[in-house]
Amino acid sequence: MMSNNDKLQIDSKRLAEAWQNTLPRVLEESDRAEVKADEAEPNALRVRISTAGRTMYNFDFKCTYVDSREVKVELVDVERGGGSVDERTTVIQNLVDDYVRHLHECAQQLHSVTHS
Known part of the structure; x- marks a missing residue:
């Protein structure tokens, strides 16, 4: 559970934009990502990662x-x-394990944005 002083201090639209800018840098060059704010939960994001190639x-x-x-x-x-x-x-x-690792890596890189 979030304590009051450790709440997410960024609005979901700005958070989604920050993720959209950062995530491609942690993924494989050929993978594509689309990040959107979750309309039901302000502290959640929806991420679609598309693999390249024949798969x-x-x-x-x-x-x-x-x-x-x-x-x-x-x-x-x-x-x-x-x-x-x-x-x-x-x-x-x-692939799922790999992408989950990349998503956590992206979140880590955004600590300066999400943790004030």
Whole structure:
């Protein structure tokens, strides 16, 4: 639970813009990311990462700030060519683990923005 002095002090639109600018720098060059504020939760973001090449997967994540520094990352969906795929395969799980690491790295790089 967030204590009052460790609350997220940035509005969700500015936070989404900061993520949109930072995330491409921590991802593979060929991957694409789209970051949007979560309309239901002001301390959460929706992130879609699209892989390049023949695989053409889309990974949807929800990133929720637990406090001004820590982010909880949840996989929402994985799609390929507009259809859902089995998220339990080793290939998908390895990609998910990799992207979760990148999302945490992005959050770390934004500490100066989120932690005042």
